[in-house]
Amino acid sequence: MALPRILKDLFTLPTASFRESAVLDYLADACGKLVGVQLKYDRYGNLLAHYRRGSQKIPPLAFVAHTDHPGFVALEMVDNHTLRAAFRGGVRPEFFADAKVRLFDGAGWIKGRVLEITQQSPPPAGGGPSRPEEVLVRVRGTVEPGAPGMWDLPDPVLRGDRVLARDCDDLAGVGAMVTLLQRLVRKHARGEVYCLFTRAEELGFIGALGAARAETLPKHMRVISVETSSALPHAPIGGGVIIRVGDRSAVYPPELTSFCLRVAQQLAKRRRGFAFQRKLMDGGACEANAFLAHGYTATGICLALGNYHNMDIARRKIGSEYVSLRDWQGMVNLFEALVLDEQGPDVGDTSLAERLDKLFKKYETQLEARE
Ligand SMILES: [Zn+2]
Known part of the structure; x- marks a missing residue:
């Protein structure tokens, strides 16, 4: 098995919050080639792709994934070899010491090393460590202000079933959505779907909040947030695509989650x-x-992620993120099944109700007899 081309391409591009143009340009090109896919940018620069073929009886789904990743943005050269840079995203301070960095100057990468953290956010109200927000980086050449930077980790590679990359979060989700569109186009599939590629998620879903406020997606649309999320002991990498009942902040409304569950159960059969x-x-x-806060129905589908935000806890240093290729392929298959499902989002998973019904009928007479 080889690493899919789309992932190889996406994982090689530079990106950081508010500096996602390399990824967005790539997506506009890749999706622009697809017959039957309409593209538009909303006023905040989020990219929306719309596929539709045939008349639709059921309201379309929208998949959403973000194009940024925790990383650096060049601010100014302090002297010939020292760059002041912003850091955007949640990475704990202990991972910065002497860590290797690469900045993209438009033509190639300029390498460097973190010298020191010069500014940190106060610890968040809910607890947890403070976040580095500005650093000094020793660089090998002059870096122009605005250049995006990333941890200097190897290019993407597939080892067994494991995909290692600088930024699985969330380019793996983005790549799955592009693959969905490519597949629908290739099959001339009857159906409709929206894919929204957002900006600046790592600073608190800023792009998604903009899209929700601007109604980039019409309000009746049901939104599925596509993510990579830190693997947990009960949610392992390689255990399959994850239908998310909630996250750190919310439990999702059950109807849409139940729909995803029903379609996944049928697909598994x-x-x-x-x-x-x-x-x-x-x-x-x-x-x-972001969408729930603005009156949308929304849920989530994700992949279990290793080395979340490049924090390799075991080795106590910056490392490549990783996901399972089988999980990723399963995610694409699930997306396709969700789009092509003919019963639609109003029909959820009824297996529990059916099971309870059977059980009750089995014991109903004993209950009535009051033994
Ligand atoms: Zn993410």
């Missing part, structure tokens, strides 16, 4: 090797919150 998990992924909060 007809497709060998398809595995899924139903979990509360409370290692982080996702863009579903």
Whole structure:
């Protein structure tokens, strides 16, 4: 098995919050080639792709994934070899010491090392460590203000079933949505779906909040936030795509989650090797919150992620993030099944009700007899 081209491409591009243009340009190009897919940017620069073929009886779904990743943005050269840079995203301070960095100057990467943290956010109200917000980086060349920077980790690679990359979060989700669109187009599939590629999630779903406020997606649309989320002991990498019942901040409304569950159960029956998990992924909060806060119905689907935000806890240093390729492929298959499902989002998982009904009928006479 090889690393899918879309993932290889996306994982090689530079990105950081508010500096996502390399990824967005790539997506506009890749999706712009697809016959039947309409593209538009909303006023905040989020990119919306819309696929529709045939008349639709059921309201369309919208998938949402973010194009940024925790990283650096160049501010100014302090002297010939020292750059002041912002850091945008949640990475704990102890991982910064002497860590290797790369900044993209438009043509290539300029390498560097973190010298010191010069500014940190106060610790969050709910507890937890403070976040580095500004650093000094020793660099090998001049870096222009605005250049995006990332941890200097190897290019993407597939080892067994494990995909290692600088930024699985959330380019793995983005890549799954592009693959969905490509597949629908190739199959001339009858159906409708929206894919929204957002900006600046790592600072608190800023792009998604903009999209929700601007109604980039019409209000009647049902939103599925696509993420990678820190693997948990009960939600392992390789255990299958995860239907998320909630995150750190919210439990999602059950109707849409129940729809995803029903479609996944049906897919598991007809497709060998398809595995899924139903979990509360409370290692982080996702863009579903932004849409829920603005009156949308929203839920989440994610992949279990290793080395969340590049924090390799075991080795106490910055490392590549990783996901399971099988989980990723299962996620694409689930997306396709959700879009093509003919019963629609109003029909959820009824297996529990049916099971309880059977059980009650079995014992009903004993209950009535009051033994
Ligand atoms: Zn993410």
